[in-house]
Amino acid sequence: MATLRQLEYLVTIVDEGSFTRAAESLNVTQPGLSHQLQALEREVGGPLLERLPRGVRLTPAGRSMLPHARAALAEATRATNSARRATGVSTGELHLAALYSISSGVLPRVLGLWRRQHPEVRIRLFEHRRWDELAQAMAAGQADVAVGPLPRDWEGTARAIGAEEFLVVTHVDDPVAAVAEGPAVRLADLAERDWVHFTPDSGLSEILDDACAAAGFQPRIAVRTEQAPSAVEYAGAGLGPTLVPANTIPPHFAGTVLRPDPPVRRHLTGYTRTSPDPVTTSFLDILSSQAPLMPAHVAERLRDADRTTRAAPRKHE
Numbered sequence: 001m002a003t004l005r006q007l008e009y010l011v012t013i014v015d016e017g018s019f020t021r022a023a024e025s026l027n028v029t030q031p032g033l034s035h036q037l038q039a040l041e042r043e044v045g046g047p048l049l050e051r052l053p054r055g056v057r058l059t060p061a062g063r064s065m066l067p068h069a070r071a072a073l074a075e076a077t078r079a080t081n082s083a084r085r086a087t088g089v090s091t092g093e094l095h096l097a098a099l100y101s102i103s104s105g106v107l108p109r110v111l112g113l114w115r116r117q118h119p120e121v122r123i124r125l126f127e128h129r130r131w132d133e134l135a136q137a138m139a140a141g142q143a144d145v146a147v148g149p150l151p152r153d154w155e156g157t158a159r160a161i162g163a164e165e166f167l168v169v170t171h172v173d174d175p176v177a178a179v180a181e182g183p184a185v186r187l188a189d190l191a192e193r194d195w196v197h198f199t200p201d202s203g204l205s206e207i208l209d210d211a212c213a214a215a216g217f218q219p220r221i222a223v224r225t226e227q228a229p230s231a232v233e234y235a236g237a238g239l240g241p242t243l244v245p246a247n248t249i250p251p252h253f254a255g256t257v258l259r260p261d262p263p264v265r266r267h268l269t270g271y272t273r274t275s276p277d278p279v280t281t282s283f284l285d286i287l288s289s290q291a292p293l294m295p296a297h298v299a300e301r302l303r304d305a306d307r308t309t310r311a312a313p314r315k316h317e
Contacts, residue, residue, distance in 0.1 A: 004076055006040040007069040009033055010048060014066060017055045071141035078144055094118075094283060097126040097134055097143035101204055101228045102268065105247035106147065106164075106291050114286045121279060129226070130203040138273060144280050147287065150269040158271040159284045162293050166207065166264035169232055170241040172255045183305035185258040187215035194222035196234045196242035202226050208243045211264045251297045259302065268293070 013022040013033070023030040041048050048062035058066060078095060098107060103125065111123060126142055128134040135151035137143070150158050168185055170176055176185055176193075191212075197219060198205035205224075212219045222240040225231050228248040235242040236255035243264060249257060268291070270284045 002040055002043055002069075004073065006036050006043075007072055009036050010040060010062070011066070011069050011073060013037065013049060013056060014058065014062075019051075019056070067140055074141040074143075078141070092279075093122045093124050094145075094279060095124045095126070095143040096145055096147070096283075097128065097137055098147040099131065099134060099203060100127050100129060100226070101245055101248060102147050103127050104227065104229055105245045106161075106268070106287075106293070109292050110283075110287050110290055113290055114283050117282060117286075118279060129201050130206075138271070141273065145270055145272050145276065145283060147268065147270050149267060150271055154271055156271055156273045157275055158269045159288050161268040161270060161288050161291050163265040163267050164293050165246045166211070166243050166260065166266065167246050167249065167298070168241050168243055168258045168260050169235045169249060169253070170256050170258075171236060171238040174238075174241065174256055176241065176258070177256055181261075183257075183259050183302040184261050186261045187211060188217065190241055191215070191217035193220070194240040195219040196231045196240050197221045197224045198231065199224050199226045204228060204231075204244070207264065207266065211243060211260060211262075214262060246294050246298045247292050249295070249298050251295075257298060257301050258305075 009022070009026065012026055013019060016022040016025055019030055019033055023033045026033065037049065044061060044065065046061050047059050048065060050057045050059055074095075077093075080092075096107075107125075115121075115123070124143075126137065128137060128148075131149045131151070134146055134148045135154075138146045138151075147161070168176075168187075168190070176190065195208070195212075197208060208219065223234055225234060228244040229250070231242040231244055232249055232253060232255075234240075236253060243260065245266070270287045272280065276284060
């Protein structure tokens with residue numbers, strides 16, 4: 001059976017790109033490194049790496065084994081941290097995986113509150129562009145807990161957080177205000193506009209495309225960006241409307257903020273592969289109770305717009 005040391009050697013050789021650099025990184029001799037890799041290859045019944053004049057290349061067997069080797073090493077690290085925390089040792093690391101938009105919109109407040117309770121526990125954050133990439137990384141053992149939409153048929157533990165609302169933001173003088181009904185706007189009324197969109201590998205791109213498709217059109221693109229905060233700034237500068245999670249709109253944003261009709265929401269969870277230890281449970285507790293799905297400053301802007309609409313005199317038919 002393969003040992004964790006052998007798996008560590010395989011991963012390090014691949015990451016360093018050569019036996020020489022891997023041996024230096026691991027502080028072992030190169031013959032010792034080669035011996036352990038050969039023992040691993042005998043165990044699996046074939047070569048895992050091909051030596052090249054400049055570097056190494058994985059064989060098909062090596063490509064198949066590598067993600068499992070990474071997962072095993074990550075799981076071993078988490079097992080050690082979990083055991084230390086369960087026995088009262090407050091140091092260690094919490095490994096956390098999230099989508100980029102959640103990392104910028106939800107996590108700052110949550111991690112600030114959580115860190116004050118666990119100041120000796122370091123946080124290692126892994127960020128992903130799409131929910132399916134996040135799910136694959138979690139299935140491979142990347143982190144203790146993930147924050148995002150719950151993957152289909154997830155067999156681990158899951159804690160519901162709530163529904164994250166997406167809003168249309170645009171320039172303060174955008175003519176969309178003339179067709180908006182209070183704080184709401186029909187997405188179909190924006191069908192002829194150029195949009196601040198997202199790069200195709202961003203999960204936010206799919207959300208925007210799906211929302212526009214449900215309204216009967218395909219959005220024209222003024223510019224693409226990868227991050228929601230950048231999209232907010234571009235929209236506020238007049239490049240066109242965009243659709244972002246409410247919690248990514250900063251308090252200082254001077255543009256127009258509207259609810260799309262039909263509404264666009266994303267249900268979030270905190271999920272783990274195994275039963276969470278006490279420290280991970282503490283994080284999930286704060287996440288589920290304190291996640292800023294709808295920030296107070298954004299909610300107040302929407303209420304103000306609704307009150308203004310209700311107070312305006314009705315036009316005679």
